[in-house]
Amino acid sequence: MLTSLSIAQLEDITGGKALGSRRDQLISQISIDSRQILHPEQTLFVALRGAKADGADFIPELIEEGVRVFLVHEGWSVDEKLMDLASFIFTKDTRQALQKIAAFERSVFTKPVVGITGSNGKTIIKEWLGQVLSQRFAVAKSPKSYNSQVGVPLSIFGIQPYHQVAILEAGVSKSGDMETLSRMILPDLGIFTNIGSAHEEGFSGIQEKIREKLKLFSASKLLIYCKDQHHLAQEIESQISSDKLISWSKKSGADFSISWKPLEGKTRIVLMKSDLNTMTFQVPFMDQASLENVTHVIIAALTLGEDIPAIQEGLDHLKPVDMRLTLKPGLNDSLLIDDTYNNDLAGLKVALEFMSQQRPKRSKILIISDLLQQGLPEKIYSEVGELIQSYGLDQIIGVGTEVKRLEKLFPKKSKTYASTEQFLQNVDPESFQNDLLLITGARSFAFEKIVNRLQQRIHGTTLEINLNALTHNFNFYKKQIKPGTKLMVMVKAFAYGGGAAEIANHIQTMGADYLAVAFSDEGVALRKQGIRLPIMVLNPVEESFDLLREYALEPVVFSPEFFKKLGLYARYHQIQLSIHLDLDTGMHRLGFEEKHLQELKSLISQFPELNIASLYTHLVGADEEVHHDFSVQQLEQFMAMKSEIVSVLEYQPLVHALNSAGIIRYPDYQMDMVRLGIGLYGVEVTGKHDASLKPVSTLKTTISQVKELPAGATVGYSRKGVLPNGGKIATLAIGYADGYDRRFSRGNGYVLIQGKKAPVIGNVCMDMVMVDVSELDEVKAGDEAIIYGEQISLKQLADQIGTIPYELLTNISTRVKRVYYLD
Numbered sequence: 001m002l003t004s005l006s007i008a009q010l011e012d013i014t015g016g017k018a019l020g021s022r023r024d025q026l027i028s029q030i031s032i033d034s035r036q037i038l039h040p041e042q043t044l045f046v047a048l049r050g051a052k053a054d055g056a057d058f059i060p061e062l063i064e065e066g067v068r069v070f071l072v073h074e075g076w077s078v079d080e081k082l083m084d085l086a087s088f089i090f091t092k093d094t095r096q097a098l099q100k101i102a103a104f105e106r107s108v109f110t111k112p113v114v115g116i117t118g119s120n121g122k123t124i125i126k127e128w129l130g131q132v133l134s135q136r137f138a139v140a141k142s143p144k145s146y147n148s149q150v151g152v153p154l155s156i157f158g159i160q161p162y163h164q165v166a167i168l169e170a171g172v173s174k175s176g177d178m179e180t181l182s183r184m185i186l187p188d189l190g191i192f193t194n195i196g197s198a199h200e201e202g203f204s205g206i207q208e209k210i211r212e213k214l215k216l217f218s219a220s221k222l223l224i225y226c227k228d229q230h231h232l233a234q235e236i237e238s239q240i241s242s243d244k245l246i247s248w249s250k251k252s253g254a255d256f257s258i259s260w261k262p263l264e265g266k267t268r269i270v271l272m273k274s275d276l277n278t279m280t281f282q283v284p285f286m287d288q289a290s291l292e293n294v295t296h297v298i299i300a301a302l303t304l305g306e307d308i309p310a311i312q313e314g315l316d317h318l319k320p321v322d323m324r325l326t327l328k329p330g331l332n333d334s335l336l337i338d339d340t341y342n343n344d345l346a347g348l349k350v351a352l353e354f355m356s357q358q359r360p361k362r363s364k365i366l367i368i369s370d371l372l373q374q375g376l377p378e379k380i381y382s383e384v385g386e387l388i389q390s391y392g393l394d395q396i397i398g399v400g401t402e403v404k405r406l407e408k409l410f411p412k413k414s415k416t417y418a419s420t421e422q423f424l425q426n427v428d429p430e431s432f433q434n435d436l437l438l439i440t441g442a443r444s445f446a447f448e449k450i451v452n453r454l455q456q457r458i459h460g461t462t463l464e465i466n467l468n469a470l471t472h473n474f475n476f477y478k479k480q481i482k483p484g485t486k487l488m489v490m491v492k493a494f495a496y497g498g499g500a501a502e503i504a505n506h507i508q509t510m511g512a513d514y515l516a517v518a519f520s521d522e523g524v525a526l527r528k529q530g531i532r533l534p535i536m537v538l539n540p541v542e543e544s545f546d547l548l549r550e551y552a553l554e555p556v557v558f559s560p561e562f563f564k565k566l567g568l569y570a571r572y573h574q575i576q577l578s579i580h581l582d583l584d585t586g587m588h589r590l591g592f593e594e595k596h597l598q599e600l601k602s603l604i605s606q607f608p609e610l611n612i613a614s615l616y617t618h619l620v621g622a623d624e625e626v627h628h629d630f631s632v633q634q635l636e637q638f639m640a641m642k643s644e645i646v647s648v649l650e651y652q653p654l655v656h657a658l659n660s661a662g663i664i665r666y667p668d669y670q671m672d673m674v675r676l677g678i679g680l681y682g683v684e685v686t687g688k689h690d691a692s693l694k695p696v697s698t699l700k701t702t703i704s705q706v707k708e709l710p711a712g713a714t715v716g717y718s719r720k721g722v723l724p725n726g727g728k729i730a731t732l733a734i735g736y737a738d739g740y741d742r743r744f745s746r747g748n749g750y751v752l753i754q755g756k757k758a759p760v761i762g763n764v765c766m767d768m769v770m771v772d773v774s775e776l777d778e779v780k781a782g783d784e785a786i787i788y789g790e791q792i793s794l795k796q797l798a799d800q801i802g803t804i805p806y807e808l809l810t811n812i813s814t815r816v817k818r819v820y821y822l823d
């Protein structure tokens with residue numbers, strides 16, 4: 001934070017009223033997360049009410065840890081005993097209060113603040129601009145993409161007095177959001193990255209979207225934008241006076257006319273100002289999106305007074321990857337958190353927090369380089385030292401000469417090396433077994449070499465899982481259900497292909513109530529990987545009874561015979577087992593029918609060893625309007641069957657019926673719990689809220705080879721791909737054995753290369769597929785190809801070959817590496 005605040009000041013700023021005993025406490029840290037508190041006595045804990053919890057619930061625990069000042073909602077009933085120990089500031093709305101404190105802190109910062117908004121590229125521009133400016137300045141920037149109503153305040157609290165420039169990004173999801181963000185950020189210099197044409201829920205159209213985003217710059221001195229975005233330029237030029245605008249364009253008529261010239265794997269960027277003064281830079285990438293982003297970066301750096309050689313120096317080190325925290329499978333069951341592109345304090349904190357949320361492993365190891373942040377090294381390293389201690393790491397491997405300062409704070413087994421090379425020469429990769437490693441280093445240390453050495457060997461195809469999108473979708477469904485309704489998440493079939501353990505772990509931290517798997521061994525695998533939530537098993541078999549017992553898994557029971565078998569098993573072993581009853585109301589797959597109810601009731605009384613944890617049914621057509629009457633009939637029949645069963649019970653089991661589509665279409669039938677599946681993974685099957693969910697997985701591969709072929713050449717088995725006029729093809733490292741469906745053959749599917757469509761040519765092979773890239777320039781081996789993801793929707797792809805998104809998701813072979821990231 002920039003300045004410490006007294007309780008009287010906080011009352012003033014928030015308009016709140018303080019009660020309690022610690023009126024003299026000064027605040028220099030603000031936290032909204034009870035798990036992330038470093039200096040309890042100096043911390044203000046702001047109790048926010050979220051989808052999963054009320055922050056106020058953690059107050060007694062936090063007082064125990066030493067936190068003394070709290071911001072709480074009016075009406076929160078405080079225990080008299082707590083009053084003696086702490087101070088409580090009561091406000092109408094704690095989120096607004098948090099934002100007011102942020103606006104106050106911002107007002108104290110007198111150096112330039114850069115504000116970035118737009119549809120795409122915000123985070124990358126922020127990171128790159130930060131890199132370029134840090135050649136000469138001490139830069140504060142939002143960690144990751146902390147750009148929301150709560151993320152922006154946290155970003156602002158990260159600004160320290162020694163910073164010379166701050167870069168903050170702002171993201172909005174509906175009308176009205178930007179005003180609050182704008183009051184907090186108050187950018188001196190603005191960057192409007194671009195505007196996407198995609199429909200976004202919360203906005204009626206593109207103009208409204210632009211106008212909302214423009215509010216960020218209402219008090220800015222200068223705004224940078226690209227004139228070639230016609231809608232955007234029109235709107236900006238009609239709303240903001242021209243002396244505040246800095247435009248660029250690939251044509252003439254802008255403040256900067258730009259040309260991009262490809263040059264042996266790089267691009268030369270020439271900027272010509274209206275006075276015909278020209279400047280030339282070189283950047284290490286060629287794709288359109290990166291060039292657009294980097295052009296914004298160059299113009300912003302020039303505007304802030306950075307000189308040309310320093311900008312070029314900064315550009316030389318940029319990487320065309322985004323700065324994401326990724327979780328990758330390592331050797332010997334280890335897990336790697338790859339944070340090799342992020343090396344500042346704020347980033348380290350986010351990464352350590354991410355680490356603390358992972359499944360338990362043998363030991364927690366941090367591999368860290370010198371921090372090449374501008375600023376006060378003593379202060380920075382003392383903060384790093386505190387972080388290291390508070391996150392309970394088992395081992396630290398320091399690389400570089402500066403981190404050595406911290407050696408005395410390192411746990412016992414720690415080591416330091418002078419350079420990355422030295423580490424690589426001396427490390428035995430086999431020494432890491434079932435460990436959790438966080439690898440974080442400044443760019444110049446090239447820590448990607450360490451990641452390469454320690455990660456599982458893989459081929460070129462990866463399935464990337466966006467954990468932020470998963471969180472977003474989880475919260476979307478959580479908002480659809482009543483506060484008391486529980487949420488069971490279906491992680492059967494390897495969590496719809498996404499990787500069961502990581503996804504289960506993530507939603508366990510998110511606050512899901514129950515998990516469900518198809519078979520007992522899926523449940524066993526989750527338990528072995530440290531998942532603690534109750535787990536329902538849809539299709540257990542008699543052979544797995546011992547496993548169910550040993551791993552505390554809860555089987556679904558679907559017939560009288562099965563009930564009896566399990567009951568006798570429990571009696572023989574003198575144990576209680578929790579079970580779930582599947583009632584068949586029309587699916588006709590598994591389940592008790594009406595004719596079984598009498599027998600079922602008598603079995604229930606016969607076997608008190610079996611505790612009925614829940615009763616459920618499954619809808620057959622909740623996604624489609626045509627089945628509406630049938631769905632309602634199923635739900636009503638279920639209610640009747642359930643009442644009959646419950647009448648013989650002395651306790652209340654959970655009652656549930658809705659899957660993802662049902663949650664959307666039948667809100668009146670939420671009952672005690674809902675069962676979320678495909679929606680969590682980003683597909684809204686009813687089509688009513690397409691724009692509200694975020695795609696979770698991106699399947700990517702690489703080009704192995706590019707070939708120029710003459711007229712009449714054929715491609716692949718059975719000569720099915722024909723190039724009458726010749727052309728250029730690229731061979732990709734994915735085939736039907738990886739889950740790339742053979743029905744995509746012969747132009748039925750396409751992939752994206754450099755953002756452009758490349759249709760499949762010929763038949764899909766077992767491990768490879770060829771695509772036509774005749775229309776693309778500059779395609780080369782090693783380039784990335786997107787099979788599906790944000791730009792290619794699963795629904796569309798599934799339609800194309802007459803299947804459903806479920807099948808595409810679950811078909812991805814386990815040999816495809818899953819990588820998890822936070823963006």
Ligand SMILES: *Cc1c(COP(=O)(O)O)cnc(C)c1O
Nearest residue numbers: 490618659660661675676677678
């Ligand atoms: C798979 C499954 C679900 C989840 O269905 P989605 O359509 O993916 O939401 C719910 N309940 C049962 C019994 C299931 O088998």
